[in-house]
Amino acid sequence: MTSSSADTSASPHPAFPEHIRLMGEGLVLRDWDETDLGAMPDLFDHPDIAHWTPIVSPFDAEAARARLTKARELRAAGIAVLLAITHDGGAPLGEVMLRRSPEGTEIGYAVGPAHRGQGIAARAVRVMAAYAFGELGAHQVILELEAENTSSVAVATKTGFRLLDIPLIEGEEKGRAFALQTWGLDRP
Known part of the structure; x- marks a missing residue:
């Protein structure tokens, strides 16, 4: 992703809290x-x-700072929220994103x-x-993942998502071709 301004005046979405x-x-x-910032490389610098x-890979201290900055810009623009996953609000275990x-x-x-x-x-x-569903009024949420990513397919099925009958999202990133399936979960 390229860096974007935090100016929300042209954003088609309201800013997140x-x-x-x-x-x-x-x-x-x-x-x-x-x-x-010090914990992020241990979480994200992995094959x-x-x-x-x-x-980004490799994920180092500079990448951590850039990710924190980008997370704040995306939130202010109303595009995405990136949150640390924790047990109790302390040490991060990973990240969850809503875009x-x-x-x-x-x-x-x-x-x-x-x-x-x-x-x-x-x-x-x-x-x-x-x-x-509750705060943003979404009617459906989606996961985009590769069929070969068996761990993510397991997460999708365990959480009630279903594979949607829509074309694959194909592209290339980091020099590798990908084909993403779209899984959907409808509002309860």
Whole structure:
């Protein structure tokens, strides 16, 4: 992604709240802040995250600062919210994102390697979906993922998403071709 201005005057979306803290499923989803910069490389500098997500790789201290800045710009522009996934509001375990896009209200996530296998991604997706339905009035939320990403397919099915009968989203990123399926979850 390229850097964008935080000016919301031309944004087609209202800005998100300046601060967001969501609780549920034994998790607290909270704003990233400067105290998280040191933990972010341990979460995001991993071959799986480099392969399956658009997160920059290698992910170092400079990338952490750039991600925090970009998260604030995207929020101010009303495009996306990136929140730290935590157990209690403290140390981050990963990230969950909600993005307004032409395809719909999209959720994305990345869980640090040391925190996988605990159902954190599925729980964070459910909390973020509840926020999208309850606070933003979304009628459907979507996940865009590669069929070969078996961990993300498992999260999609575990959280009640269904594969939508729409064309694949094809492209190239980081020198690798991808084909994303779109999974949807309708408002309860």
